[in-house]
Amino acid sequence: MTRGRLVKRIAEEVLGEEKARHVWSRLDIIGDLAVIKMPLHGEVSVDELRRIAERLLEEVPSVRSVWLAAGSVEGEYRVRSLLIHLAGEERTVTLYKEHGCRFKVDIARVFVTPRLNYEHLRVASLVAPGEAVLNMFAGAGLFSIIIACKSRPSVVHSIDVNRYAYELIIENAKLNNVDHVVKAYLGDAARVVEERLAASSDRVLMPLPALALDYIPYALLALRSRRGVLHVYLHVRVERGSDPLAGAIEAVRERVEREGWSLARADARRVRSVGPRLVQVVVDAEVRRS
Template sequence: MAKRKLLKEIAAEVYGSEQADRFWKRIEIIGDIAVIRKPFGVELEELKPLAEALLRRLPYVKSVWAASSPVEGEFRLRRYTHLAGEKRSWTVYREYGCSFKIDITKVYISPRLSYEHQRIARLVKPGEVVINMYAGAGLFSIIIAKHSQPEKVYSIDINPEAYQMMVENVKLNRVEDKVVPILGDAAKVLEERLQHTADRILMPLPELALEHLPYALKGLRGPGWLHVYLHVFAEKGIDPRRKAIEMLSKRLDELGAQYRVELSRVVRTVGPRRSQVVVDVYVEP
């Protein structure tokens, strides 16, 4: 809360109190790097005074970058522009006692997912086998390995750069006995290598979750849990959590699955009336 208040104060100093909300809510601190997600209609040059102010006011920030595109492409990356400080995109990001070497230009990462990382880790029971279908640099997987007692966490990503970071982060956090990094397309890996393997499967890539649901169902070795992340557009008065349940239920019904929905929660806002929602669902054989 104190950090949010300080970011709002810095933005107000640069742009005035009426415009501050357009900027401070779009700042993320990743290790010693500050990232400003460029507001629509704002030129990159307009962000440089804010970048300089962040360097002055936040001694732990050494580099400031603008994220100038949405998350896009096969590897789900943003385009970045350096604004101020060290021209370095590598940093060490820490979450829940774990350390992660990250290059923000080569793997997607958002501190706004930190609560979700912890929430899922608390749900994992001792001895479970977990599959993380879209693991990135390994945050979900490693936090689960460090804070729960899984038998194994199969941690898959298609991005070679993200995979290399994941391998390094597994060693850095000393969870080589728990986390198995796998480079590849998650659907193919489950189909070819991991059928009937897991008690719990994470699907934290909204763009592919519904499409890849058949592979996730094949990955369960019996009754088990799916954590399905979806992007939901909800018109005014419509609960995005309910809409996410409807979207997932329709797909599971098409696949003939027996299931019960345990929870649906908004993870974060990703655009006007657009939310990322996670649905926890228990699937019967």
């Protein structure tokens, strides 16, 4: 049974079929925390969700704490808003495991989602031995550390503007014995690149759709030769008759060409759905200075 279906089934048993129709079936399990994702809309009360959460604790022994994320992921730090404790230990810090790596995370203070797990490994598998990698929006360091553990980069520069994320990158790099490879920087990625990382890298990750296109000039500034690879994450609206992947490539091409570079090759893929008719897309762009 999928995780979403599990919440639905419990809701049906605890609240009855009629009420259960208003319970969203979105559930993330992050370490030993479970996060039910749905807005509070009046049809189902917090107390009713607490009864579902209590049952979830009984049925999934690895879960110790259940939270409701009633708002979306928002703000500069991209954290879950309107987190409400439902059942179990009142704790937002956990140890999350992905691809054999371990990460300390705090769901209230730093972005983390298990829904990028395929993407983390996919990008790591593209990194060649000896490459210098820059992650401009590193969060708790998931991409950076998985790359450091699975491939053999010379360095993974990892920037985040959130002090707590920056501290977690350092802690998580030590936890996975890759602190000699993963270097953390605190600050706005544009400023950090200008001041410390110009001409430093072969490959640049830009996993923040809100800023990715605008920060392409800084990603290009960070490349250490006339060629390099960018991974640009974008949110694209899915319109009838339009191709979101082709649109994303064109948006990247336009921004790269404005800086006097060109696209030698570009592929795009859907990463995940992020809302009604809204998808996250990644463009893997091999760029060349014209």
